[in-house]
Amino acid sequence: MTIPNLITVGRLFLVPLVIVMIVNARWDVAFILFVVAGISDAIDGFLAKRCGMASELGAWLDPIADKALIVSIYITLATVGVVPTWLVILVVARDLMIVAAVILSWLMDRPVAIAPFVVSKLNTAAQIAFAALALGSRAFGIELGSVAVAAEFVVALLTLASMAAYLAFWLRHMAG
Incomplete structure:
Protein backbone atom coordinates (compact mmCIF):
# COMPACT_ATOMS: atom_id res chain seq x y z
CA MET A 1 0.00 0.00 0.00
CA THR A 2 1.71 3.13 -1.26
CA ILE A 3 1.02 6.69 -0.12
CA PRO A 4 -0.85 7.49 -3.37
CA ASN A 5 -3.03 4.39 -2.84
CA LEU A 6 -3.84 5.49 0.71
CA ILE A 7 -4.81 8.93 -0.60
CA THR A 8 -7.03 7.28 -3.24
CA VAL A 9 -8.74 5.12 -0.60
CA GLY A 10 -9.30 8.29 1.43
CA ARG A 11 -10.98 9.83 -1.62
CA LEU A 12 -13.30 6.84 -1.80
CA PHE A 13 -14.30 7.48 1.81
CA LEU A 14 -15.08 11.11 0.99
CA VAL A 15 -17.71 10.11 -1.59
CA PRO A 16 -20.50 9.15 0.85
CA LEU A 17 -19.69 12.17 3.04
CA VAL A 18 -20.13 14.55 0.10
CA ILE A 19 -23.39 12.83 -0.82
CA VAL A 20 -24.75 13.18 2.73
CA MET A 21 -23.81 16.86 2.77
CA ILE A 22 -25.58 17.46 -0.57
CA VAL A 23 -28.72 15.61 0.51
CA ASN A 24 -28.78 17.65 3.73
CA ALA A 25 -28.18 20.91 1.81
CA ARG A 26 -24.88 21.50 3.60
CA TRP A 27 -23.49 23.06 0.45
CA ASP A 28 -20.47 24.65 2.11
CA VAL A 29 -19.24 21.36 3.58
CA ALA A 30 -20.08 19.46 0.38
CA PHE A 31 -18.09 21.98 -1.65
CA ILE A 32 -15.06 21.80 0.68
CA LEU A 33 -15.08 17.98 0.73
CA PHE A 34 -15.43 17.85 -3.04
CA VAL A 35 -12.50 20.24 -3.49
CA VAL A 36 -10.43 18.15 -1.05
CA ALA A 37 -11.29 15.05 -3.10
CA GLY A 38 -10.23 16.82 -6.30
CA ILE A 39 -6.97 17.99 -4.78
CA SER A 40 -6.30 14.49 -3.43
CA ASP A 41 -6.66 13.17 -6.98
CA ALA A 42 -3.98 15.56 -8.19
CA ILE A 43 -1.69 14.77 -5.26
CA ASP A 44 -1.92 10.98 -5.58
CA CYS A 51 8.03 10.13 -7.04
CA GLY A 52 8.09 6.60 -8.41
CA MET A 53 5.19 5.37 -6.27
CA ALA A 54 3.02 4.04 -9.09
CA SER A 55 1.54 0.59 -8.54
CA GLU A 56 -0.77 -1.81 -10.31
CA LEU A 57 -3.27 -1.45 -7.46
CA GLY A 58 -3.18 2.33 -7.87
CA ALA A 59 -3.74 2.00 -11.62
CA TRP A 60 -7.04 0.25 -10.79
CA LEU A 61 -8.03 2.19 -7.66
CA ASP A 62 -7.59 5.71 -9.03
CA PRO A 63 -10.10 5.48 -11.90
CA ILE A 64 -12.54 3.63 -9.63
CA ALA A 65 -12.31 6.44 -7.08
CA ASP A 66 -12.68 9.06 -9.82
CA LYS A 67 -15.76 7.37 -11.29
CA ALA A 68 -17.30 6.76 -7.85
CA LEU A 69 -16.90 10.45 -7.05
CA ILE A 70 -18.14 11.85 -10.35
CA VAL A 71 -21.04 9.45 -10.89
CA SER A 72 -22.22 9.70 -7.28
CA ILE A 73 -22.02 13.47 -7.17
CA TYR A 74 -23.81 13.91 -10.51
CA ILE A 75 -26.61 11.51 -9.57
CA THR A 76 -27.04 13.19 -6.19
CA LEU A 77 -27.00 16.69 -7.70
CA ALA A 78 -29.69 15.62 -10.19
CA THR A 79 -31.73 14.03 -7.41
CA VAL A 80 -31.84 17.33 -5.51
CA GLY A 81 -32.54 19.29 -8.70
CA VAL A 82 -29.22 21.11 -9.09
CA VAL A 83 -28.09 19.64 -12.43
CA PRO A 84 -30.26 18.47 -15.32
CA THR A 85 -31.11 14.79 -15.48
CA TRP A 86 -30.19 14.54 -19.17
CA LEU A 87 -26.61 15.55 -18.37
CA VAL A 88 -26.34 12.96 -15.61
CA ILE A 89 -27.67 10.27 -17.93
CA LEU A 90 -25.00 11.21 -20.48
CA VAL A 91 -22.18 11.20 -17.89
CA VAL A 92 -23.26 7.87 -16.41
CA ALA A 93 -23.91 6.29 -19.83
CA ARG A 94 -20.34 7.07 -20.92
CA ASP A 95 -18.87 5.37 -17.87
CA LEU A 96 -21.20 2.37 -18.19
CA MET A 97 -20.27 2.03 -21.86
CA ILE A 98 -16.56 1.97 -21.01
CA VAL A 99 -17.01 -0.62 -18.25
CA ALA A 100 -19.24 -2.78 -20.47
CA ALA A 101 -16.70 -2.64 -23.31
CA VAL A 102 -13.86 -3.73 -21.01
CA ILE A 103 -15.93 -6.59 -19.56
CA LEU A 104 -17.12 -7.72 -22.99
CA SER A 105 -13.58 -7.70 -24.35
CA TRP A 106 -12.47 -9.88 -21.42
CA LEU A 107 -15.37 -12.28 -21.95
CA MET A 108 -14.45 -12.57 -25.63
CA ASP A 109 -10.78 -13.27 -24.75
CA ARG A 110 -9.70 -9.99 -26.33
CA PRO A 111 -8.80 -7.95 -23.23
CA VAL A 112 -8.38 -4.28 -23.89
CA ALA A 113 -6.27 -1.92 -21.83
CA ILE A 114 -8.09 1.38 -21.74
CA ALA A 115 -5.83 4.34 -21.15
CA PRO A 116 -7.19 7.87 -20.97
CA PHE A 117 -7.19 9.94 -24.14
CA VAL A 118 -6.55 13.69 -24.08
CA VAL A 119 -10.26 14.33 -24.74
CA SER A 120 -11.11 12.08 -21.79
CA LYS A 121 -8.79 13.98 -19.47
CA LEU A 122 -10.41 17.22 -20.63
CA ASN A 123 -13.81 15.61 -20.09
CA THR A 124 -12.96 14.57 -16.55
CA ALA A 125 -11.62 18.05 -15.77
CA ALA A 126 -14.80 19.64 -17.18
CA GLN A 127 -17.05 17.27 -15.23
CA ILE A 128 -15.19 17.99 -11.98
CA ALA A 129 -15.14 21.74 -12.64
CA PHE A 130 -18.88 21.76 -13.39
CA ALA A 131 -19.68 19.81 -10.21
CA ALA A 132 -17.48 22.20 -8.20
CA LEU A 133 -19.23 25.14 -9.89
CA ALA A 134 -22.66 23.72 -9.00
CA LEU A 135 -21.64 23.05 -5.40
CA GLY A 136 -19.81 26.36 -5.04
CA SER A 137 -22.72 28.37 -6.41
CA ARG A 138 -24.97 26.82 -3.78
CA ALA A 139 -22.39 27.20 -1.01
CA PHE A 140 -21.82 30.90 -1.73
CA GLY A 141 -25.33 31.80 -2.95
CA ILE A 142 -24.22 32.76 -6.46
CA GLU A 143 -26.72 32.59 -9.33
CA LEU A 144 -24.90 31.24 -12.39
CA GLY A 145 -27.53 31.77 -15.11
CA SER A 146 -26.01 31.45 -18.58
CA VAL A 147 -22.64 30.36 -17.15
CA ALA A 148 -24.29 27.15 -15.92
CA VAL A 149 -25.87 26.55 -19.34
CA ALA A 150 -22.52 27.07 -21.08
CA ALA A 151 -20.78 24.75 -18.61
CA GLU A 152 -23.46 22.08 -19.15
CA PHE A 153 -22.91 22.36 -22.91
CA VAL A 154 -19.11 21.97 -22.53
CA VAL A 155 -19.52 18.92 -20.26
CA ALA A 156 -22.02 17.35 -22.66
CA LEU A 157 -19.83 18.01 -25.71
CA LEU A 158 -16.67 16.63 -24.07
CA THR A 159 -18.56 13.63 -22.66
CA LEU A 160 -19.88 12.78 -26.14
CA ALA A 161 -16.43 13.27 -27.70
CA SER A 162 -14.82 11.05 -25.07
CA MET A 163 -17.51 8.42 -25.53
CA ALA A 164 -16.95 8.43 -29.29
CA ALA A 165 -13.16 8.18 -28.88
CA TYR A 166 -13.40 5.19 -26.55
CA LEU A 167 -15.99 3.48 -28.72
CA ALA A 168 -13.88 3.93 -31.86
CA PHE A 169 -10.79 2.64 -30.04
CA TRP A 170 -12.68 -0.39 -28.69
CA LEU A 171 -14.24 -1.22 -32.08
CA ARG A 172 -10.81 -1.08 -33.77
CA HIS A 173 -9.38 -3.32 -31.03
CA MET A 174 -12.17 -5.87 -31.30
CA ALA A 175 -11.99 -5.93 -35.12
CA GLY A 176 -8.19 -6.23 -35.21
Whole structure:
Protein backbone atom coordinates (compact mmCIF):
# COMPACT_ATOMS: atom_id res chain seq x y z
CA MET A 1 0.00 0.00 0.00
CA THR A 2 1.71 3.13 -1.26
CA ILE A 3 1.02 6.69 -0.12
CA PRO A 4 -0.85 7.49 -3.37
CA ASN A 5 -3.03 4.39 -2.84
CA LEU A 6 -3.84 5.49 0.71
CA ILE A 7 -4.81 8.93 -0.60
CA THR A 8 -7.03 7.28 -3.24
CA VAL A 9 -8.74 5.12 -0.60
CA GLY A 10 -9.30 8.29 1.43
CA ARG A 11 -10.98 9.83 -1.62
CA LEU A 12 -13.30 6.84 -1.80
CA PHE A 13 -14.30 7.48 1.81
CA LEU A 14 -15.08 11.11 0.99
CA VAL A 15 -17.71 10.11 -1.59
CA PRO A 16 -20.50 9.15 0.85
CA LEU A 17 -19.69 12.17 3.04
CA VAL A 18 -20.13 14.55 0.10
CA ILE A 19 -23.39 12.83 -0.82
CA VAL A 20 -24.75 13.18 2.73
CA MET A 21 -23.81 16.86 2.77
CA ILE A 22 -25.58 17.46 -0.57
CA VAL A 23 -28.72 15.61 0.51
CA ASN A 24 -28.78 17.65 3.73
CA ALA A 25 -28.18 20.91 1.81
CA ARG A 26 -24.88 21.50 3.60
CA TRP A 27 -23.49 23.06 0.45
CA ASP A 28 -20.47 24.65 2.11
CA VAL A 29 -19.24 21.36 3.58
CA ALA A 30 -20.08 19.46 0.38
CA PHE A 31 -18.09 21.98 -1.65
CA ILE A 32 -15.06 21.80 0.68
CA LEU A 33 -15.08 17.98 0.73
CA PHE A 34 -15.43 17.85 -3.04
CA VAL A 35 -12.50 20.24 -3.49
CA VAL A 36 -10.43 18.15 -1.05
CA ALA A 37 -11.29 15.05 -3.10
CA GLY A 38 -10.23 16.82 -6.30
CA ILE A 39 -6.97 17.99 -4.78
CA SER A 40 -6.30 14.49 -3.43
CA ASP A 41 -6.66 13.17 -6.98
CA ALA A 42 -3.98 15.56 -8.19
CA ILE A 43 -1.69 14.77 -5.26
CA ASP A 44 -1.92 10.98 -5.58
CA GLY A 45 -1.27 11.22 -9.32
CA PHE A 46 1.70 13.52 -8.78
CA LEU A 47 3.23 11.25 -6.13
CA ALA A 48 2.66 8.12 -8.19
CA LYS A 49 4.21 9.53 -11.36
CA ARG A 50 6.87 11.95 -10.16
CA CYS A 51 8.03 10.13 -7.04
CA GLY A 52 8.09 6.60 -8.41
CA MET A 53 5.19 5.37 -6.27
CA ALA A 54 3.02 4.04 -9.09
CA SER A 55 1.54 0.59 -8.54
CA GLU A 56 -0.77 -1.81 -10.31
CA LEU A 57 -3.27 -1.45 -7.46
CA GLY A 58 -3.18 2.33 -7.87
CA ALA A 59 -3.74 2.00 -11.62
CA TRP A 60 -7.04 0.25 -10.79
CA LEU A 61 -8.03 2.19 -7.66
CA ASP A 62 -7.59 5.71 -9.03
CA PRO A 63 -10.10 5.48 -11.90
CA ILE A 64 -12.54 3.63 -9.63
CA ALA A 65 -12.31 6.44 -7.08
CA ASP A 66 -12.68 9.06 -9.82
CA LYS A 67 -15.76 7.37 -11.29
CA ALA A 68 -17.30 6.76 -7.85
CA LEU A 69 -16.90 10.45 -7.05
CA ILE A 70 -18.14 11.85 -10.35
CA VAL A 71 -21.04 9.45 -10.89
CA SER A 72 -22.22 9.70 -7.28
CA ILE A 73 -22.02 13.47 -7.17
CA TYR A 74 -23.81 13.91 -10.51
CA ILE A 75 -26.61 11.51 -9.57
CA THR A 76 -27.04 13.19 -6.19
CA LEU A 77 -27.00 16.69 -7.70
CA ALA A 78 -29.69 15.62 -10.19
CA THR A 79 -31.73 14.03 -7.41
CA VAL A 80 -31.84 17.33 -5.51
CA GLY A 81 -32.54 19.29 -8.70
CA VAL A 82 -29.22 21.11 -9.09
CA VAL A 83 -28.09 19.64 -12.43
CA PRO A 84 -30.26 18.47 -15.32
CA THR A 85 -31.11 14.79 -15.48
CA TRP A 86 -30.19 14.54 -19.17
CA LEU A 87 -26.61 15.55 -18.37
CA VAL A 88 -26.34 12.96 -15.61
CA ILE A 89 -27.67 10.27 -17.93
CA LEU A 90 -25.00 11.21 -20.48
CA VAL A 91 -22.18 11.20 -17.89
CA VAL A 92 -23.26 7.87 -16.41
CA ALA A 93 -23.91 6.29 -19.83
CA ARG A 94 -20.34 7.07 -20.92
CA ASP A 95 -18.87 5.37 -17.87
CA LEU A 96 -21.20 2.37 -18.19
CA MET A 97 -20.27 2.03 -21.86
CA ILE A 98 -16.56 1.97 -21.01
CA VAL A 99 -17.01 -0.62 -18.25
CA ALA A 100 -19.24 -2.78 -20.47
CA ALA A 101 -16.70 -2.64 -23.31
CA VAL A 102 -13.86 -3.73 -21.01
CA ILE A 103 -15.93 -6.59 -19.56
CA LEU A 104 -17.12 -7.72 -22.99
CA SER A 105 -13.58 -7.70 -24.35
CA TRP A 106 -12.47 -9.88 -21.42
CA LEU A 107 -15.37 -12.28 -21.95
CA MET A 108 -14.45 -12.57 -25.63
CA ASP A 109 -10.78 -13.27 -24.75
CA ARG A 110 -9.70 -9.99 -26.33
CA PRO A 111 -8.80 -7.95 -23.23
CA VAL A 112 -8.38 -4.28 -23.89
CA ALA A 113 -6.27 -1.92 -21.83
CA ILE A 114 -8.09 1.38 -21.74
CA ALA A 115 -5.83 4.34 -21.15
CA PRO A 116 -7.19 7.87 -20.97
CA PHE A 117 -7.19 9.94 -24.14
CA VAL A 118 -6.55 13.69 -24.08
CA VAL A 119 -10.26 14.33 -24.74
CA SER A 120 -11.11 12.08 -21.79
CA LYS A 121 -8.79 13.98 -19.47
CA LEU A 122 -10.41 17.22 -20.63
CA ASN A 123 -13.81 15.61 -20.09
CA THR A 124 -12.96 14.57 -16.55
CA ALA A 125 -11.62 18.05 -15.77
CA ALA A 126 -14.80 19.64 -17.18
CA GLN A 127 -17.05 17.27 -15.23
CA ILE A 128 -15.19 17.99 -11.98
CA ALA A 129 -15.14 21.74 -12.64
CA PHE A 130 -18.88 21.76 -13.39
CA ALA A 131 -19.68 19.81 -10.21
CA ALA A 132 -17.48 22.20 -8.20
CA LEU A 133 -19.23 25.14 -9.89
CA ALA A 134 -22.66 23.72 -9.00
CA LEU A 135 -21.64 23.05 -5.40
CA GLY A 136 -19.81 26.36 -5.04
CA SER A 137 -22.72 28.37 -6.41
CA ARG A 138 -24.97 26.82 -3.78
CA ALA A 139 -22.39 27.20 -1.01
CA PHE A 140 -21.82 30.90 -1.73
CA GLY A 141 -25.33 31.80 -2.95
CA ILE A 142 -24.22 32.76 -6.46
CA GLU A 143 -26.72 32.59 -9.33
CA LEU A 144 -24.90 31.24 -12.39
CA GLY A 145 -27.53 31.77 -15.11
CA SER A 146 -26.01 31.45 -18.58
CA VAL A 147 -22.64 30.36 -17.15
CA ALA A 148 -24.29 27.15 -15.92
CA VAL A 149 -25.87 26.55 -19.34
CA ALA A 150 -22.52 27.07 -21.08
CA ALA A 151 -20.78 24.75 -18.61
CA GLU A 152 -23.46 22.08 -19.15
CA PHE A 153 -22.91 22.36 -22.91
CA VAL A 154 -19.11 21.97 -22.53
CA VAL A 155 -19.52 18.92 -20.26
CA ALA A 156 -22.02 17.35 -22.66
CA LEU A 157 -19.83 18.01 -25.71
CA LEU A 158 -16.67 16.63 -24.07
CA THR A 159 -18.56 13.63 -22.66
CA LEU A 160 -19.88 12.78 -26.14
CA ALA A 161 -16.43 13.27 -27.70
CA SER A 162 -14.82 11.05 -25.07
CA MET A 163 -17.51 8.42 -25.53
CA ALA A 164 -16.95 8.43 -29.29
CA ALA A 165 -13.16 8.18 -28.88
CA TYR A 166 -13.40 5.19 -26.55
CA LEU A 167 -15.99 3.48 -28.72
CA ALA A 168 -13.88 3.93 -31.86
CA PHE A 169 -10.79 2.64 -30.04
CA TRP A 170 -12.68 -0.39 -28.69
CA LEU A 171 -14.24 -1.22 -32.08
CA ARG A 172 -10.81 -1.08 -33.77
CA HIS A 173 -9.38 -3.32 -31.03
CA MET A 174 -12.17 -5.87 -31.30
CA ALA A 175 -11.99 -5.93 -35.12
CA GLY A 176 -8.19 -6.23 -35.21
